[in-house]
Amino acid sequence: MLSEKFPLKIYALIITFVATGVSAGEVNNVPASVKALENQGLQILKEFSTGTNIRAFAALTGSQPIGVYLSNDGSVIVGTRLDAKGFRLDEAKIKEVAEYAKSENEWEKLESSEWILDGKLDAPRVVYVFSDPNCPHCHRFWQSARPWVEAGKVQLRHVIVGIIQEDSPNKAASILLSKNKSLALRNNEINHASGGIKPVDVIPPDIQKILEENKKLMTTLGLVGTPGIITRGNSFEINKITGTPQPDLLIEILGNL
Numbered sequence: 001m002l003s004e005k006f007p008l009k010i011y012a013l014i015i016t017f018v019a020t021g022v023s024a025g026e027v028n029n030v031p032a033s034v035k036a037l038e039n040q041g042l043q044i045l046k047e048f049s050t051g052t053n054i055r056a057f058a059a060l061t062g063s064q065p066i067g068v069y070l071s072n073d074g075s076v077i078v079g080t081r082l083d084a085k086g087f088r089l090d091e092a093k094i095k096e097v098a099e100y101a102k103s104e105n106e107w108e109k110l111e112s113s114e115w116i117l118d119g120k121l122d123a124p125r126v127v128y129v130f131s132d133p134n135c136p137h138c139h140r141f142w143q144s145a146r147p148w149v150e151a152g153k154v155q156l157r158h159v160i161v162g163i164i165q166e167d168s169p170n171k172a173a174s175i176l177l178s179k180n181k182s183l184a185l186r187n188n189e190i191n192h193a194s195g196g197i198k199p200v201d202v203i204p205p206d207i208q209k210i211l212e213e214n215k216k217l218m219t220t221l222g223l224v225g226t227p228g229i230i231t232r233g234n235s236f237e238i239n240k241i242t243g244t245p246q247p248d249l250l251i252e253i254l255g256n257l
Contacts (some may be wrong), residue, residue, distance in 0.1 A: 030057070033076045034068055042078070044068065045101040048093055050081070056090065058097035065098035103238045106221060110230060113217055114210045115157040116181045118142075123155035125255055130218045130228035132164040133171035137244045138227040139192045144245075148254040158185055161214050161226065170199030173207045229253060 030044060034057055038044060043060040050056045055070040059078075067090050069077040081089040110128045125148075131138040148154040160176060162169030171188070174197050178184035188197040203211070218228055222240065229241040231253055245253055 031070055033074055034070055037068060046097045048097060058094040060098055065094045067094050100236055103236050106238050107232055109217060113159050113214060115159050116185050117155060118158055118182060118185060119149040119155035120152045121155060123152050125154045126157060127154055127253060128157045128159060128230040130159045130161055130223055130226055132161055132168050132226045133175065133188050133196050134164040134168045135226045139189055140244045141227045142189045144250055145254060147257055151257060154254050159214050161218060162211055167199045169203060169211055171197050172211055173203040174198060174200045176207050176210060
């Protein structure tokens, strides 16, 4: 039971309050009693309104969304909130906040990865692509995206992996070692039919580490092949596509020209 794990003053997991609608808010001035739960394995995500004078926080225990409630006396209650009739409250909001936090976390990991720019950095639409220098499907997507990239509407951020063929890691390393990585990636695609970029003979340890981290990130995000395409919608949800997208899906990924 959670009550056995937490040394704080935490009551039953099923609690009852009368409440109205909820709306998410940022986690500001998190009380020490709530913050201390992070030492017990909970991840505090965001504060949301319960329509009462009780402060509420969406949290994660492992991958499971859960509510954390702060009473007026400073005690903390972890679990499900019920209304006067025994109906569950806050579940939809807690799940929404958890999904948003997960999307934010995944997007931040992509932003901090060793990606290579294809297009203009100020292009409004950002699309991440896990790509292999030898991947024919990656090449077809690269070709299909040219009108959007050249119009300055989309920037592709390539996270290079080497998994398709024996020399894929060496070709990926060749791109990553180039002074102008964007140009090297472009040259690989332009010359794809004739073998693409020349592979390096030996992959330096720092480049090998980047390739391993890129592959690990790809796996963590649940992508099983290349191209692994990731976009973010207006409501901040993460959209993941593996393989060459069909024309209708291509417009969903890249937008209208």
